[in-house]
Amino acid sequence: MLPKRIYQFVIIYLAALGGLQAIKLVFALSDYVIPSPADLWQTAEAVFSRYLGDALNTLAVAIVGHLLAIVLATVVAIIGRLTNWAGALIKVAAYNLQAYPIVAVAPIIFILLGDGLASRLLIAAMICYFPLLLSFIGIFAEPVVDIEHFYTMTGRMRWQLEVKIRAFENNAKLITVTAGSATLAMVGTIVAEFFGANAGIGYSLRIALYQSDLAKVLVALFLIGIFTSLYLALLERIGVWLQHKLVLPTGGTL
Amino acid sequence: MRARIFAEFLLIALLASAALVGGCGPPEGDLGPLTYRLKWLFNVSVVGDLYAGAEGLFEAEGLQVTVKPGGPEKDAIKELELGHAQFGVASADQVIRALAKGSPVVVIAQIFQQNPLQWIYRPDRNRFETPADFRGKTLGVTFGGNDEAIMRALMATRGLSEQDATLFSVRYDYTPFLEGRVDLWPVYRNAQGVIIEDKLRRAGEAVAFFDPNAAGVRFVANSVITTRALLEQHPRTVQKFLKALLEGWRRAVDPAQAERVLAMIQLHDRDTALPLLRQQLDITRQMVRPTAETVIGRIDAAAWKQTEEIMLTQNLIPAAVNVASSLVSP
Numbered sequence: 001m002l003p004k005r006i007y008q009f010v011i012i013y014l015a016a017l018g019g020l021q022a023i024k025l026v027f028a029l030s031d032y033v034i035p036s037p038a039d040l041w042q043t044a045e046a047v048f049s050r051y052l053g054d055a056l057n058t059l060a061v062a063i064v065g066h067l068l069a070i071v072l073a074t075v076v077a078i079i080g081r082l083t084n085w086a087g088a089l090i091k092v093a094a095y096n097l098q099a100y101p102i103v104a105v106a107p108i109i110f111i112l113l114g115d116g117l118a119s120r121l122l123i124a125a126m127i128c129y130f131p132l133l134l135s136f137i138g139i140f141a142e143p144v145v146d147i148e149h150f151y152t153m154t155g156r157m158r159w160q161l162e163v164k165i166r167a168f169e170n171n172a173k174l175i176t177v178t179a180g181s182a183t184l185a186m187v188g189t190i191v192a193e194f195f196g197a198n199a200g201i202g203y204s205l206r207i208a209l210y211q212s213d214l215a216k217v218l219v220a221l222f223l224i225g226i227f228t229s230l231y232l233a234l235l236e237r238i239g240v241w242l243q244h245k246l247v248l249p250t251g252g253t254l
Numbered sequence: 255m256r257a258r259i260f261a262e263f264l265l266i267a268l269l270a271s272a273a274l275v276g277g278c279g280p281p282e283g284d285l286g287p288l289t290y291r292l293k294w295l296f297n298v299s300v301v302g303d304l305y306a307g308a309e310g311l312f313e314a315e316g317l318q319v320t321v322k323p324g325g326p327e328k329d330a331i332k333e334l335e336l337g338h339a340q341f342g343v344a345s346a347d348q349v350i351r352a353l354a355k356g357s358p359v360v361v362i363a364q365i366f367q368q369n370p371l372q373w374i375y376r377p378d379r380n381r382f383e384t385p386a387d388f389r390g391k392t393l394g395v396t397f398g399g400n401d402e403a404i405m406r407a408l409m410a411t412r413g414l415s416e417q418d419a420t421l422f423s424v425r426y427d428y429t430p431f432l433e434g435r436v437d438l439w440p441v442y443r444n445a446q447g448v449i450i451e452d453k454l455r456r457a458g459e460a461v462a463f464f465d466p467n468a469a470g471v472r473f474v475a476n477s478v479i480t481t482r483a484l485l486e487q488h489p490r491t492v493q494k495f496l497k498a499l500l501e502g503w504r505r506a507v508d509p510a511q512a513e514r515v516l517a518m519i520q521l522h523d524r525d526t527a528l529p530l531l532r533q534q535l536d537i538t539r540q541m542v543r544p545t546a547e548t549v550i551g552r553i554d555a556a557a558w559k560q561t562e563e564i565m566l567t568q569n570l571i572p573a574a575v576n577v578a579s580s581l582v583s584p
Contacts, residue, residue: 032334032355039355110516198423207398211570212329212348 006231034216043215051204051216051229055223056190058200059231061117065124066185069132072198077136099129102191110159110196120192120200123175126183127188140172144241175239176233182235186228265499285491287318288482289339290499291330293476294524299445301515302365302542302550303343304501306516315494327358329357333480335511341495346474346561360485361558362496363478363551365503368375368464370475371401373438373464375380375452386412394424395399401440404466404473407564409467440466448530463522472557473564489494498502500551507550513514553581 006217016076017040031039040241067252106123113119144165167174194203201220209217281482289303290307292300303321306312312319322339330342331352342350344359352359359523373394375382395402401424409419422436428450431439441447445465451461466473478499494567506515516531523531543550555578562577 027336028353028374029335030352030357032352032357033332035355107427110425111427115425117421196425196427210396210398212332212351 005233006226007228009210013225017218020159033214040215040218041195041214044219047204047216047219051201051220054199054201054204055220055227057184058193058202058224059227061120061200062124062182062185062189063231064127065121065181065189068121069125069129069181069185073129073132073136076133077140078159080133080137081140081163083165087141094137095129098134102127102139103190103195106192108196109192115196115198120197123186123192127191128184131184132181133178136174139173139177140166142166142170144169152180160168160183171243176243179235179239181231182231183228186224186231190224257581263514285340285468285488287320288312288341288491288495289323289333290319290495291328291339291342292322292324293328293330293343293345295325297445297526297569298479298519298531299370299476299522300455300539301519301535302345302503302506302540304502304518304522305506305515309502309505311498311502314500317491317498317552319495319496319498330479331357333357333481333553337565340484341478342455343476344479345400345476347366347403347565347570348559348578349477349479350562350565350571350575350577353370353577354573360482360484361477361553362492363500363584364474365478365551366475366541367548367552367554368467368475369404370442370444370447370538371440371471371473372443372447372466374431374441374447374461374552375407375438375464376434376444377462379434382446382462384412385409385414385469386420388412388414388420388438391548392420392422394422394431394436394439396424396440397421400473403564403568403570404471405440406568407471408469410567411471414519420478423553444541445532448533448537449526452530452533458564461507464557469503471553471564474554474557474561477553478551481540482580496551503542503550507542509537510538553583556582 009015017037020034021037023029024036035043038039076090080087080094082178102123103127106119109119109122113122140163147165147169148157148162151161189200190202190205193200197203201224205217205220208214283401290303292303294300296304300321300323302471307319307321324343329348330339330344331348334342335357343365349359349361366535373382381387388409393405395405402421405421411413423432424430424436424440427440428446430436431450432454439450441450441463443465454461478496480492505511512532512535516528516535518533519535520528526534541549557580558577562571562575565571566574
C-alpha cells in the first residue's frame with residue numbers, strides 16, 4: 001500500500017513537472033517564470049535537507065492536530081447525536097463555523113496565541129475538525145434499528161452501548177472519513193504556517209513565494225506530497241488493522 | 255492509439271507556437287488593449303498610475319490601457335512573460351532576481367526616487383540614529399522580503415551580524431510592535447507608516463522612523479517595467495505609455511492638484527480617512543519628487559548598482575547581472 005501511494009504521487013508530480021517544462025518550451029519562458037530542470041536540481045540540492053526538516057516539523061504538527069480533532073469530534077458528535085436542544089445547537093454551530101474561511105479566522109488566532117506551535121496546532125485541528133464532526137454526527141445520530149431495537153426492548157440499552165453499536169456498524173465509513181481528513185490536517189498546518197507561524201514547510205513556502213522562486217516552491221510541494229502520502233498510507237494501514245480487529249474479535253462481547 | 259495521442263499533442267504544440275509567434279510580430283502601434291499590472295493594491299503609492307488611467311491620459315496618447323491592482327500573489331514580471339500584461343511595476347529585487355534567471359525584462363522608469371520602506375520605532379524607548387544602535391535590539395523583518403535584504407545591508411555597514419541583534423519575523427499584523435515586543439518595525443512610510451503613527455499618537459505615544467537612505471543604503475523601490483521585445487518592436491508605444499504615465503505622476507504630485515487627487519484616491523481607498531490620505535500624499539510627493547529639479551521617473555543607476563551589489567553580497571543572486579544594461583530610458 002505504501003510504495004503504491006508513493007509511486008502514484010511521484011508519477012503525478014513528474015507529469016506535472018513535464019507539463020510545466022512543455023509550457024516553458026512552447027512559450028519560451030525564462031527560468032524566472034518556470035525553472036529549468038537544472039535550476040530545479042540545483043535548488044533541490046541547496047534546500048532539500050532544510051526543507052526536509054521543515055516538512056517533518058509540519059507533519060508532526062499535522063498529526064497532533066489531527067488527533068486532537070478526532071478526539072474532539074468524537075466527543076462532540078456523541079453529544080451532538082442527541083435529538084435534544086444541545087445536539088441541535090452543536091449541529092448548527094458546526095455548520096456555521098465550517099462556513100468561515102480559515103484565512104479570515106487565522107489572523108485572530110495569531111494575535112491571541114502568537115506565532116508559535118499553539119496557533120499552528122489549533123488551525124490544523126480546526127480545518128479537519130468540522131468536516132470530521134459533521135460526518136461523525138451523521139454516523140452517530142443514525143440508529144441501527146435492527147440491533148438497537150433488541151437492546152431497547154430488553155431494557156439493556158445504554159448510551160455507551162448505542163455509540164459502540166453505531167461505531168461498529170459504520171466502522172468502514174469512520175475510517176474513510178478519518179483518513180480523508182488527514183490531508184485537511186496537513187493543509188491546515190501549511191496554511192497556518194503560511195499566514196503567521198515561523199516554522200514548518202508552509203513558512204518556507206511563503207519565503208520562497210516572496211522571492212518569486214518557483215524552484216523552491218516545487219521542492220516544497222514534492223516534500224509535502226511525499227509526507228501526505230506517507231501519512232495517508234499509515235492511516236489506511238491502521239484502518240485495515242482496526243477493521244480486522246473489529247470484524248474478527250478475539251473474544252468478549254460488544 | 256499512441257500515434258493519435260502523439261499527433262494531437264503535436265497539433266496543440268504547433269497551434270500554441272503559432273499563436274505565440276503570431277503574437278510577437280504585429281506592426282508598431284497595433285498592440286490593441288494594454289494591461290498595466292501594479293505591484294500592490296490601489297492606494298496612495300500608485301496615485302500617479304491611477305491618475306493617468308482616471309484622467310484619460312493614456313487615451314490622449316491613443317492607447318487603451320487597463321490599470322490592474324497588484325497584491326502579494328501577483329508578479330508583474332511573470333505576467334509580462336506570459337503575455338497577460340504589457341507593462342508592470344516590480345520591486346528592484348524582483349527585477350534583479352528575474353534578470354539573474356534570464357528574464358527579458360527592462361526598467362523604463364523609476365517612480366520613487368527614495369525607497370518608502372522605513373522602520374518605525376518609539377523614540378522614548380529607543381534611539382536609532384545609525385545602524386550601530388541596532389545592537390541588542392529586536393528588529394522586525396519580513397524574511398524573504400526586500401526589507402530583510404535592506405536590514406542585513408544596514409547591519410553590515412556597522413559589522414553587525416545576527417548574533418548582535420534579534421531578527422523578528424514580521425507578518426501583516428502589527429501587534430508585536432504595538433505591544434512593544436519589537437523595537438523596529440518595517441513600514442511603507444507613505445502608506446502604513448502614516449496610519450500606525452496616527453494610531454500611536456492617539457494613544458499618546460511618540461513615533462519616529464529610521465530611513466535606510468540616511469544610513470547610505472539606497473535600495474531601489476518599485477519601478478516600471480516591460481519586456482525587451484516590446485521595447486524593441488514597439489518603441490513608440492512604450493514612449494507613449496511612459497509619456498502618459500509620467501504626466502499622470504507629475505499631475506498627481508502637483509500640490510495645486512491635491513484636492514482633485516485626494517478625491518480620486520478616496521474612490522479606491524475608502525478605509526483611510528481624508529486627513530491621513532492627505533499626509534500620505536504629502537509624503538509620497540517628497541519621495542517621488544524630492545526637489546523641484548527632480549525629473550519624475552528618473553532611473554537612479556547608482557542606486558540600482560548598489561541594490562545589485564547588496565543582493566550579490568547576500569547571495570540572493572548567484573552572479574552579477576549587470577543591471578545597468580537593463581535600465582532603459584526610451
